[in-house]
Amino acid sequence: MPNTTTHPFLARTDAVLNELRSTGQHKELQTIEGPMGPTVKLAGYGECLCFCSNNYLGLANHPEVVEAAHRGLRDYGAGTASVRFICGTFAPHLALEKRIAALMGAEASYTFVSCWNANEAIFPTLCKNGDLVISDELNHASIIDGIRLATTIKKGLNKGVYKHNDLNDLRTKLTKARGELASDAVIWVVTDGVFSMEGDLPDLPGLRAVCDEFDALLVVDDSHGTGVMGKTGRGTHEHFGMPGSSIDFFTGTLGKALGGAAGGFIAGPASAIDMIVQRGRPTLFSNALPVPVACAADKAIEILMNEPQRVQKLRDNVTYARAEIKKAGFDVIDSPTAICPIIVGETATAIAMSKKLLENGVFVIGFGYPVVPEGEARLRVQISAAHEKTHIDGLVSALKKL
Ligand SMILES: Cc1ncc(COP(=O)(O)O)c(C=O)c1O
Numbered sequence: 001m002p003n004t005t006t007h008p009f010l011a012r013t014d015a016v017l018n019e020l021r022s023t024g025q026h027k028e029l030q031t032i033e034g035p036m037g038p039t040v041k042l043a044g045y046g047e048c049l050c051f052c053s054n055n056y057l058g059l060a061n062h063p064e065v066v067e068a069a070h071r072g073l074r075d076y077g078a079g080t081a082s083v084r085f086i087c088g089t090f091a092p093h094l095a096l097e098k099r100i101a102a103l104m105g106a107e108a109s110y111t112f113v114s115c116w117n118a119n120e121a122i123f124p125t126l127c128k129n130g131d132l133v134i135s136d137e138l139n140h141a142s143i144i145d146g147i148r149l150a151t152t153i154k155k156g157l158n159k160g161v162y163k164h165n166d167l168n169d170l171r172t173k174l175t176k177a178r179g180e181l182a183s184d185a186v187i188w189v190v191t192d193g194v195f196s197m198e199g200d201l202p203d204l205p206g207l208r209a210v211c212d213e214f215d216a217l218l219v220v221d222d223s224h225g226t227g228v229m230g231k232t233g234r235g236t237h238e239h240f241g242m243p244g245s246s247i248d249f250f251t252g253t254l255g256k257a258l259g260g261a262a263g264g265f266i267a268g269p270a271s272a273i274d275m276i277v278q279r280g281r282p283t284l285f286s287n288a289l290p291v292p293v294a295c296a297a298d299k300a301i302e303i304l305m306n307e308p309q310r311v312q313k314l315r316d317n318v319t320y321a322r323a324e325i326k327k328a329g330f331d332v333i334d335s336p337t338a339i340c341p342i343i344v345g346e347t348a349t350a351i352a353m354s355k356k357l358l359e360n361g362v363f364v365i366g367f368g369y370p371v372v373p374e375g376e377a378r379l380r381v382q383i384s385a386a387h388e389k390t391h392i393d394g395l396v397s398a399l400k401k402l
Helices: 008-022 063-078 084-088 089-102 115-126 140-154 167-180 204-213 272-279 291-306 308-327 347-359 389-401
Strands: 037-042 046-050 110-114 132-138 158-162 187-191 216-223 249-253 265-270 339-345 365-367 379-380
Touching: 008 132, 046 389, 063 291, 089 249, 089 265, 089 291, 110 115, 110 272, 115 140, 115 216, 115 249, 115 265, 115 272, 132 140, 132 167, 140 158, 140 187, 158 167, 167 187, 167 204, 187 204, 204 216, 216 365, 265 272, 308 339, 308 389, 339 347, 347 365, 347 379, 347 389
Parallel strands: 132 158, 132 187, 187 216, 216 249
Antiparallel strands: 037 046, 110 265, 249 265, 339 379, 365 379
């Protein structure tokens, strides 16, 4: 047994942590002492305006969502203590998966404990040796790691990256690939629906057209777009006037607009979803989404489907906030999404600005390396339907003090 106080591992770890501390890059986790809403109670700071949650529709503490979770716990207990194919599937899992499929316009869906897990399931399970998975360079880390995992498990699986939102670069790479791949090889083109750090959108109609040109499948992780984009919150495809059926596969999260607890899903053709059930390692070797969370997410989606006015309120808030932040002299990347990043440069600057905002009663997180590239640290302001204009005015007045 190594001595854990003197083992060289500790010196190595301490060196990294000390470097982070001395350069102002060490992240301090804030403790929240109440529910998530337009304001949150933070230990040491009191009630603060909250502009860093993905609680886009304000459902995280909605009474009906909370009650649904209580009901799940009361009716089914904590869980089955088993993975789903053994004895771990409850009726609410199936109800939720039916509702997700309907929301996304897909034939079927399957849930996971997170979208990270879903992205680690889809590529290793559905891609085969000889296929190509090609991914936008700014895709979420879970997509990147899912593809890395797939190519580690399947050594003959090819992977590639195309420049952010660059259809010409994608077309060039696919032309080359189609010339080299076997005729039965499948090409998988993967994109975020809303890019999580930039808040910008892919050209989904353009991507669909390129995929059709090369007989490729289009996978969209719309974790920041579901419940947010499009008239009824179906997601980024709806924003572009595309039906859900025009996207081959969706992955998504239940941990943002759709209740905000946790959970993820894959939605797509029924046979592919069955393959995930039969062969997915996270489905075969890991427990299900906790049943109270499944019940809460199901209720959150029901509310989204019945109350499109929440999506409209979010859109109005986004328009107002973006205009006011710009008026205050800050440079926000232009886009219709609820993610408004203000680029500030160095990681330490972003962290220091975030701390200053907190001292002024506003909770906005500074993102730096390795979450975003070096030199592109940013304050990521996120807007919710739960915000009122007065909350947004409070944010802008604190930003002005910076
Ligand atoms: C695009 C994208 N995909 C996946 C995830 C992971 O979602 P989850 O928290 O459900 O694992 C996130 C979360 O930040 C995300 O932004």
